[in-house]
C-alpha cells in the first residue's frame with residue numbers, strides 16, 4: 036500500500052481521535068524513517084520521545100527476537116525473569132526500591148495516584164488530594180486527564196473524579212499556599228513539561244518542593260514519562276535537580292518502542308500496595324521487559340547518554356543561530372535532547388513544511404516546536420535537520 040491507500044483505510048475504519056499527517060511510516064533505522072511511498076525523513080520526533088535509542092536499535096531488536104522465540108506472555112500470576120531483572124536494574128540506578136509495571140504513561144501515573152491514595156489512607160489520616168501544575172500533561176485516563184493542567188484535555192468528560200487541583204508551575208509560594216491541611220496527600224509534577232511547551236522547572240523550585248513535602252508530610256511524585264530513560268542526558272531527569280522523589284513514573288522510551296510503563300517507589304511508600312491492590316494483565320510481560328532490559332543495559336553503557344549531552348549542545352547552538360536570524364523565534368528551552376523553540380506564531384505550518392522537506396518534528400502548546408530526536412543521533416544529522424528548518428523559516 037502507498038501513503039494514500041493507508042490514509043484512506045485509516046479514515047474509513049480507525050476512530051477519529053487523532054489529527055494525522057498524510058504519510059504512513061513503514062521502516063526506520065536510527066534517526067531515519069521511510070514512508071510508504073519510499074520517501075526518507077530525518078526523525079527529530081522519535082515517536083514522541085519513545086525511540087530513545089533510535090529506530091530498530093540492534094540490541095533492542097535482538098532482545099525482542101530472542102524473547103519472541105521463547106515466551107511472549109504468561110500473566111503476573113507467575114514470576115517473570117525479564118521483569119524481575121528490569122526492576123532490579125531500575126532500582127539499582129534510581130532512588131527506588133520497588134517497581135510496578137504497566138503499559139503506558141497514563142497507567143504509570145494512574146498507579147502513582149492509586150498508591151498515593153492508599154498511602155494517604157494508611158499514613159496521612161485519609162488525605163487523598165494530589166496537586167498538579169498548570170500546563171502539565173499526565174495522560175488520558177479519567178484520573179490522569181483530571182490531573183492534567185490543560186482545559187482542552189479535560190473538556191467533555193464531566194463529571195471528573197475528585198481529588199485533583201492545579202497550581203502554577205515553578206511557583207513555590209503557590210504550592211505551599213495550595214496545600215489543604217486535611218486533604219492534600221502529594222504533589223505530582225514534571226521536571227520538564229513536555230506537552231505543555233518544554234517548560235523547565237527551576238532547580239530551586241524542585242528543591243523547594245522536596246523541602247515543602249518533607250516539612251508538610253506529603254508525597255513528591257515525579258512524572259518522568261517523557262524525561263526519563265536518558266532524554267535529558269542523565270538516566271532520570273531528577274538527577275539534574277539534586278532532589279529525589281518518593282514516587283516516579285516512566286514509560287515512552289522505557290520499552291524501546293514496545294508499550295511499557297513503570298511506577299517506581301521507595302519501600303516505605305511502595306508498602307501501601309499489597310497483593311490485589313493493583314494489577315495489569317499485560318504489565319511487565321516477558322517480551323516488553325526483555326526490550327526494556329536491552330534499553331536499560333544500552334543506556335548504562337554510557338555512550339548514548341554522553342551522545343545526548345553532546346548532540347543536545349549542538350542542537351541548542353543551532354537553534355540559537357536560528358533565533359538570531361529569525362525574529363519569529365522567541366526562546367529556546369530544554370535539557371539534553373528535549374528542546375523547544377518557542378515561536379511568535381503557531382507552529383503547525385512550519386511542521387508541515389519541514390515534513391515536506393524530509394524532517395519530522397512536532398509542535399506543542401501551539402507555538403513551541405519540539406525536538407526529541409533519538410539520543411543516538413549524529414552531528415551530521417542534526418546539522419541536516421537544522422538546515423531544513425532554516426530553509427523553511429526563511430521561506431515562511
Ligand SMILES: Cc1ncc(COP(=O)(O)O)c(C=O)c1O
Nearest residue numbers: 139140141172173174229260261
Ligand atoms: C509527562 C507525560 N506523562 C504522561 C504521558 C502519557 O503517556 P501515554 O500516552 O503513554 O499514556 C505523557 C505523554 O505524552 C507525558 O508526556
